[in-house]
Amino acid sequence: MENDDRKWEILQSEYLIKRPWLTARRDRVRLPNGVINDEYYVLEYPDWVNVIAITKEGDFLMERQYRHGLQWTGYELCAGVCEAGEDPLESARRELYEETGYAGGEWVKHMTISANTSTMTNLCHCFVATGVERVSGQHLEETEDISVHLLSVDEVRRLLTGNEIRQALMAAPLWKYFAEHHLL
Template sequence: MPEGERPWKTLSRREVVRNRHLNLDAEAVETSTGAVLDPYWIMSYPDWVLVVALTPEDQLVLVRQWRQGAKAWVLEPPGGVMDPGEDACTTAARELREETGYEAGSCRLIGSLWSDPAHNTNRVHVVLAEGAMATGAHDREAGEEMETVTLPVAEAVAGVTRGMFVHAMHLGGLLLALQAAGRIRF
């Protein structure tokens, strides 16, 4: 925190939406300089996991799925919502299996990032899953219209600058995990 500045103060909070996917609150906040912002929108979601899965053949396991906000089919690493009390690697193994039919020999947490620290309360946990092998059928949830795609890591890295990955959080997590796996260097 810069010297002499204080954290923002929440003056009040009004619940606007409550459901299993999203809690939306309208807060009245006072900034460190005394300005009052009302409403200041805060969205609470469960934490998410992003799985960067690599096969022994140096293929990246991805999914192509419909994203209603973008109104497009999007290529991205598999992932999903963490269940209460679940650790990131357990969620990653479950989501990788359910979405792609792959299982990994090892999983490790690479880092945890805020999805949008200005307005969202959740974090995205990036998990590197190595030794991923196709082991069976996927078990997708209703509304998960997707296909499993594998790409050579080099092709995926080359595709970064061509717009192959359009989700900013997914791209950031993918790059962090590929660096941790020794596939790219910053």
């Protein structure tokens, strides 16, 4: 395997927009072969988390919500942003509690993935939490509209194989979990 990282040299950077939920910059870069790309766009985001949460009874805790980009409503894992200074596990526990009212259980790191290694700076830290239980109601932000659903292994498998989980950062850890646990 090749060990050369082939890293590009950043010659100049300019921020085009800096907002809480969107930071974009234009880089002028030199590739290892000497070619200069005057306009390479990068989106900067904080790290994200998601959680495959399974109750003591063995049901998958899924959320259903509208996603405006695709103008589509579907099932998803609990997910959110790592707040500044927060460890990814802390963020995942907080998001699960806020969005679903569930907590507790045994937590393990499942995988770390990227939405787009080409143009995005952040990672998504995926966790599996087993034995979670409801401890309160939801604690949603005013811009969140999330319904919580308990689904069986068969129901989640049908969502996966039926291409009903469209968010790649949620499909990937679910596929991995189902493969590792021989649930396909």
